[in-house]
Amino acid sequence: MRPSRAAVTVGSAALAAALLLSACSSGTTTGAQDANEKVTLTVDLFGTFGFKEAGLYDEYMKLHPNITIKQSDTQDEGQYWQALQTKLAGGGGLADVQGLEVGRIASVMQKQADKFTDLKTLGAGDVNDGLVPWKAAAVKTADGKVLGAGTDIGPEAVCFRTDLFKEAGLPTDRAELAAKWATWDGYLALGKEYVAKAKPGNAWTDSAAGMFTAEVGQQKVRYADESGKAVHDSSPAVKTAWADATRLVADGLSAKLPQWTPEWNKAFSTGKFATLSCPAWMIGYIKGQAGDAFAGKWDIAAGPGKTGNWGGAYLAVPRTAKHPKQAAELIKWLNGKEQQVKLFTKQGSFPSSTGAQGEIKSVKDAYFNNAPIGEIFSEAAANMPAQVLGTEDGVVGKAFTDALGEVERTNTAPATAWQHALDNVKKASGN
Template sequence: MAPFRARRTTVVLGSTALAASLLLTACGSGSGSGSTDSAGGKVTLTVDLFGTFGFKESGLYDEYMKTHPNITIKQTDTQDEGQYWQALQTKLAGGGGLADIQGLEVGRVASVLQKQADRFTDLRTLGLGGVNDELVAWKGAAVKTADGKVLGAGTDIGPEAICFRTDLFKAAGLPTDRTELAAKWSTWQGYLDLGKQYAAKAEAGNAWTDSAAGMFTAEVGQQKVRYSDEGGKPVYDSSPAVKTAWTDATALVADGLSAKLPQWTPEWNKAFTTGKFATLSCPAWMIGYIKGQAGDGGSGKWDIAPGPGRTGNWGGSYLTIPKTAKHPKEAAELVKWLTAKEQQTVLFTKQGSFPSSTGAQAAIKDVADPYFNNAPIGRIFSESAAAMPAQVLGTDDGVIGKAFTDALGEVERTNTAPDTAWKHALDNVKKASGS
């Protein structure tokens, strides 16, 4: 997919007419059939997720239940994906407590395929063998086993940009024009340099960005090879992508540009409203998270510009159906509907979750978001996605990424020397993965 270069008429995010038309279209794509394996033909589908998928927030569950009156959807969620993953492992090991539908982050996919494929339903057996056919090619390929099983249905992907606070930029004498900022931070060094300018004039307590971990994750997300090579061999200790991102992230700390806030913590969440940081490495799904944390008071204060390198992928998810699901047939119908292009389009227009569906990508390229000063998020994230590398996924990507971001937390919050923290990261990977 080529970058979008032509000027286009802006479509306003959250427009009543647009949302209504998308939901009406979406209604027609669902199945009206339901199970009669429960009393009175009523079925309660359980969905267990992490972060903010946006299904509930965008009204998709309500829409589905209107057209499927025998279905009730109950969602549980954990904001911290690491905590969610640990709980999921406990449930998989014990064989109990799993929902009908479980979310799966892209960094965990290779591990599931190689170690736990027998715990999840092959979606082909539920009529969903082609559920990923209309997605970007690598999205579906990542959840397909060597013998052809399809273990997940793709939802969003995570093209990157930079979210920033216009009010804090103005107070520090920095420009707020997106094009000008994108030119100034076209590289990560440019991002650090502009951060130093901000720090020189910003009020005390207002840092340039939230954490070294956020910057590190965004930067390694721009490379095809990160933690494992194309043959599956772990290369995290020698990877140029990891070493460069580590050097830049520790420089961020050394220059006093980090708010030293661990992501996904209550302190981090509160900082979205208190102005503790001016910029944030911002995959598309972060849009919905910012709105949820900053609330109505943040509208117009936040904006979005293309980030360093103008590309990258941070995150992205799948929906899976465990073999212990109580209602696999109904779960499959809901999964198919939630991941269809119409619903992926709604999720972007309302929540900012960038679609993996190529049809949905074409539909959202002109979307703007009034919450973020009418930033052309469709164009910004589409261009980032167009240049996105098809990343090599290793079995322990989640473990490795966490080890490095935890080590960066040591550098920030305990003044651990970067070389010492690096060694701690390597040791923790070996302990956690056994490699």
């Protein structure tokens, strides 16, 4: 992500131990810190990365008895990003490890590179070796600095409620559904069939924002072109996704739930919506929100186009981190092939490691009716475009999804809401 200089001072014994640890493989590190040095590493994330839920922190602390990991997290990435900007501007309050969403990476690399530490200076310069090329390239500067460790990527599918489908007389066979919604037109058509038969108050999907984000995620060029020029106002990908998302609202298929809000979270265990545009990382989120009582009521099928990327993240070490060396060792271990396999198997976070991808194709998920998640998401990942990342991707995406919320919840005309989105992008970024 960003350039930097490493600022770390340790005693010679601790340095030797740290070098020994960095030489260990991701699956065999055995705790090489100074036995007298007790370190609490702070990790600040958004959404559900799954490290804690999959038991990786506990495993790491067992391997390194002198390390304690404390994680803080914010469900809404937009709120997280705003708080992070405040901390970066002030220089205080930052964790040893900060999560960064893929839509923010170009902005960080071009505007805030000096706020983060070059992992090469911390013994973790090879942290992204073996990842899909575009994932690693996004956080490497022109002069070779490595400013972040790639975690997951977000190949897309559709998650659906089998019990609600059965009540409405719709099929629940994954292959049959994937054929019916092979296109977004097919997805909307089946949605109209569903709401005509479902109980009142039972919508087809959670929000227009979710569908819009999934659809634009299927295109290489979305908000900026390959020269870096902002094209969100003329992009065919954005215009088509906007038209489809507003049609979703007009047809009465949306539950009109703002994503990442308490009411949205609660709806995972009610009948408010029957389908959800579902990147791989959403699996862990659904499990956390719906709980054990809904195991088997959720399932997964290949989505429209059987492709797309929504989200994915990086881990970075701020320049002001209290324990930069130990932080780099932690994120290198978390990013290892073995750990990425465990994350997908337990949480659904799809690996960016090509080696890990080769080991998860047969994985099924009992919570989702033994859905072959390895097969479904691997196919989507194989078809995934290497997206052009613009410096304002996060700003632009939020502007359009907020505007779709206006269409849903205040009956704003689509054309008016579209202009509001453009105005808000200009206010926030000048583009």
